[in-house]
Amino acid sequence: MKKQKENTGFEGLSLAEIQAINAEMSHYEDKTAVSIEALKIVQKHRRWVSDECLLAVAELLKISPAQLEGVATFYNLIYRQPVGKTVIHYCNSVTCWMLGAEKICERLCQHLSVELGEMSEDGEYTILPIVCLGACDHAPVVMVGDELKLDITENAVNEILGR
Amino acid sequence: MDNMNKPLTKNIRQDRAYATLADYESTGGYQGLRKAITQLQPKEVQQWVKDAGLRGRGGAGFGTGLKWSLVPMDANTAQTRYLVANADEMEPGTFKDRLLLEQDPHQLIEGMIIAAYAIQASIAYIFLRGEYHLAALRLENALLEARTKGYLGEHVMNSDFNLEIYLHTSAGRYICGEETALLNALEGKRANPRAKPPFPLVSGLWGKPTVVNNVETLCNVPHILHYGVEWYQGLARGVDKGTKLFGASGRVKYPGLWELPMGTPIREIIEEHAGGMQDGYKLRGFLPGGASTDFLLPEHLDVVMDYEAVAKAGSRMGTGNIIVLDDLTCPVQMVLNLEQFFAQESCGWCTPCRDGLPWTVTLLKDIIAGKGRMEDLDTLAGLTRMLGPGNTFCALAPGAMEPLQSALKYFRADFERYIVAMESV
Numbered sequence: 001m002k003k004q005k006e007n008t009g010f011e012g013l014s015l016a017e018i019q020a021i022n023a024e025m026s027h028y029e030d031k032t033a034v035s036i037e038a039l040k041i042v043q044k045h046r047r048w049v050s051d052e053c054l055l056a057v058a059e060l061l062k063i064s065p066a067q068l069e070g071v072a073t074f075y076n077l078i079y080r081q082p083v084g085k086t087v088i089h090y091c092n093s094v095t096c097w098m099l100g101a102e103k104i105c106e107r108l109c110q111h112l113s114v115e116l117g118e119m120s121e122d123g124e125y126t127i128l129p130i131v132c133l134g135a136c137d138h139a140p141v142v143m144v145g146d147e148l149k150l151d152i153t154e155n156a157v158n159e160i161l162g163r
Numbered sequence: 164m165d166n167m168n169k170p171l172t173k174n175i176r177q178d179r180a181y182a183t184l185a186d187y188e189s190t191g192g193y194q195g196l197r198k199a200i201t202q203l204q205p206k207e208v209q210q211w212v213k214d215a216g217l218r219g220r221g222g223a224g225f226g227t228g229l230k231w232s233l234v235p236m237d238a239n240t241a242q243t244r245y246l247v248a249n250a251d252e253m254e255p256g257t258f259k260d261r262l263l264l265e266q267d268p269h270q271l272i273e274g275m276i277i278a279a280y281a282i283q284a285s286i287a288y289i290f291l292r293g294e295y296h297l298a299a300l301r302l303e304n305a306l307l308e309a310r311t312k313g314y315l316g317e318h319v320m321n322s323d324f325n326l327e328i329y330l331h332t333s334a335g336r337y338i339c340g341e342e343t344a345l346l347n348a349l350e351g352k353r354a355n356p357r358a359k360p361p362f363p364l365v366s367g368l369w370g371k372p373t374v375v376n377n378v379e380t381l382c383n384v385p386h387i388l389h390y391g392v393e394w395y396q397g398l399a400r401g402v403d404k405g406t407k408l409f410g411a412s413g414r415v416k417y418p419g420l421w422e423l424p425m426g427t428p429i430r431e432i433i434e435e436h437a438g439g440m441q442d443g444y445k446l447r448g449f450l451p452g453g454a455s456t457d458f459l460l461p462e463h464l465d466v467v468m469d470y471e472a473v474a475k476a477g478s479r480m481g482t483g484n485i486i487v488l489d490d491l492t493c494p495v496q497m498v499l500n501l502e503q504f505f506a507q508e509s510c511g512w513c514t515p516c517r518d519g520l521p522w523t524v525t526l527l528k529d530i531i532a533g534k535g536r537m538e539d540l541d542t543l544a545g546l547t548r549m550l551g552p553g554n555t556f557c558a559l560a561p562g563a564m565e566p567l568q569s570a571l572k573y574f575r576a577d578f579e580r581y582i583v584a585m586e587s588v
Contacts, residue, residue: 027329028351029243029369035351036334040293074353074510075334077293089294093255094454095412097500098492131337131504132255132454133294136412136484137419146296 012056017045021060031061035071039078048079076130084119084126088160089143093132096140100154104140105129107157125161168398170386171379171406172422174267181301184308187269193314195388199277200322205236208281208388215387215395216404220259221249221340221377222452222481224470227384233364234282234372245373246279246287247349248381251333251340253292254453255504256486259408260378262420264291264298267382268305272328274381276314277388279326282374287328290345293335302330337508341557342375343367344510355512356557379408401426401469409468411437413487414444420484423468430464432485444489448573452481454501455562457569458488477569494574495581498567499527505563516560519550523567535582544571 013021021038025031038057042049049057049072058065072078079087090096090105105116108127112120119126135141138150144160152160166173173190174182187193199208213228234244248271252260263271271289279287291299306328309315317325331349333339339348343357346368367373383405387395396404403425409432410420416438423432429451433439440446448458451468457478459466466476473480488497506520523546529535547568550560571578 027331030350033349033351036348037332040332040334070353071351075336077334092500093504094486094497094500095256098413098489098497130294130335131253131508132257134252134258134261134292136256136258136486137410139412139418143294148297 012050012052013042013060014045017041018060021057032063032067034061035063035068036075036078039068039072039075043079047085048082054080076128082119084124086125086145088125088127088145089130089133090127091131091133091135091139091141091143092129095132095136099139101140103154104142104152104157107154108142108160111157111161167390167394168424169406169422170390170398171263171270171382171408172267174270175262176266179266181265181305182267182269184269184305184312187267187273191389192269192385193273195385196273196276196280196314197320199280199388200320200324203388205281205283206232208277211392212281212384212387214392217380217383217387217395218403218470219377220379220383220407220482222254222455222479224480227376227380230364230376231278231281231374233362234374235365236283243286243371244282244284245368245371246275246282246284247345247368247373247375248275248287248289248378249340249342249345249375250289250291250295250298250378251345252295252378253337253340254455254482254484255501256412256450257410257453257482257484258412259410259420259482259484261295261298262408263378263382264295265301268298268302269309270382270385271302271378272305272309272314274384275328276309276319276326277384278374278376278381279328280319280324282372283324284374285325285327287326288349288368289328289330290339290349291330291332292339293333295332299330299332306330336510337504338510338557338559341559344557345375346373353510355510358556399425401467402471403469407468407483409436410484411487412484413449414441414489414492415439415487416441426467426469426472428465428467429459429485432468433464433487437487440487440489444491446487447490447492447494448488450481450486450488450566451478452483452485454486454504455479455558455565456481457565458494458573459569460573479565494570494577495527495531498570499524499531501566502527502563505559509559513556515550515555516563519546520560520563522546523550523563530578530581533581533584535578537579537582539582540571540575540578543567547571 020041024034024037042053058068142149209231217227218224338344339354344354348354363373412418421436509516511517547564552561
């Protein structure tokens with residue numbers, strides 16, 4: 001795909017992002033309602049939300065950057081810092097905790113030589129904790145990107161990372 | 164119909180594939196909607212659901228028909244009303260709505276159309292937690308199927324009723340499941356709960372009358388309409404009506420989810436359906452319906468899963484998904500895990516919750532680290548009162564105090580052991 005500088009009128013957002021955000025607007029009485037979806041759209045294209053993108057989305061939705069920043073920092077699935085290509089969420093809520101979630105997290109971090117929340121050196125992964133993923137009958141569970149992995153054992157860590 | 168006693172899960176397949184529109188229709192799907200739209204007035208639909216005795220399956224147990232009947236209907240018929248399906252399942256230990264969303268999305272959609280008709284809402288939202296990616300794909304697919312077939316859009320089933328349903332995927336935070344916080348989230352704001360009154364039924368989304376119902380609640384509705392009130396009431400074994408998705412997780416032999424009659428004894432769920440404890444483990448206690456319910460003990464196994472019965476035993480049925488505590492897991496550490504969850508998920512809006520929950524966590528950590536004193540147990544007990552009902556803006560902190568207060572009551576010796584061990588050094 002060739003990279004081109006588009007003149008979208010909103011410095012920092014691509015045409016595709018703006019179109020996707022605008023398409024959501026018809027679903028709501030008020031533009032502000034699109035805030036979270038808009039940030040998620042930006043993330044789909046760029047993995048995280050930079051200051052530049054946040055300002056552009058605020059301008060597009062006609063809300064103050066401060067208000068949008070308040071929203072962006074409230075929701076844990078909006079990233080205001082760079083994350084790896086694949087974010088691995090390990091569930092640390094009660095059932096997974098009882099069945100060994102801490103060990104799984106330790107192994108993942110060890111394997112990638114990262115601290116929780118840090119991006120791996122090759123930019124491939126970030127590991128984050130997440131609350132109950134609603135699959136407690138298969139605890140412990142981990143979400144790799146969009147995909148839920150069930151009944152995780154310590155040995156399954158290699159498999160998760162595909163290496 | 165096969166599985167007449169399991170209306171909610173009759174389309175659930177072992178291979179985890181989802182019921183398409185054709186699959187759903189082949190087992191009676193959209194017949195309830197047909198009856199509602201062609202034979203009943205909105206008020207009559209409300210009455211059916213009220214008579215059936217359906218209570219909210221999200222945890223609070225409010226009468227569904229009653230909720231609908233409180234929506235102002237007559238003042239100005241042109242006024243917008245909204246229906247929202249609360250699919251923000253995030254109560255630790257709870258995994259029931261995921262199954263319904265992923266494997267039988269049309270059941271929810273039909274329930275929503277009937278509910279929207281009953282309150283004459285023309286726009287409805289599915290508020291889905293952001294992590295449920297597979298559910299999002301399948302719901303979008305099912306919404307498209309329903310639209311194409313004329314169940315959604317202008318003139319639903321060739322009637323005068325119009326309805327659009329939009330899928331809204333969220334971006335995390337447990338508090339979004341709180342009804343008024345959910346409305347703020349849906350409006351694109353921080354998910355702080357709102358002051359009540361006014362209640363959402365009168366002034367909700369963008370100030371319009373809004374009904375918020377849990378996924379499982381809405382999934383009951385098509386069957387009530389299709390098979391009738393009497394049939395629905397006959398499903399239950401106890402005082403409350405219908406069936407429910409009960410579950411068990413933790414160190415039981417077969418953790419899982421089962422659709423069973425309301426009024427099923429807890430013993431049956433843990434010992435028969437979940438196969439009892441894994442070898443080498445004994446049952447120490449359990450949270451009957453998620454992280455924000457009080458612990459119960461093995462002596463409570465014969466309590467039945469009814470709202471009042473579980474309340475009488477000192478807890479809540481909550482989501483009906485049981486978290487089992489085994490004898491090799493430390494209850495104090497389990498409570499710490501729960502309180503860390505609540506402290507992290509507090510929205511920070513009101514002081515008791517924002518400051519009280521981290522304080523609770525600090526005390527528990529100190530006790531476990533051997534730095535606790537006996538007075539800390541009194542402080543913890545004090546916190547359960549200060550963060551209890553009536554002192555906070557919403558139910559998050561009071562919910563957080565339920566496992567703590569019951570752990571202090573039932574597992575006090577475990578708390579004291581950490582402290583005594585230290586004092587004797």
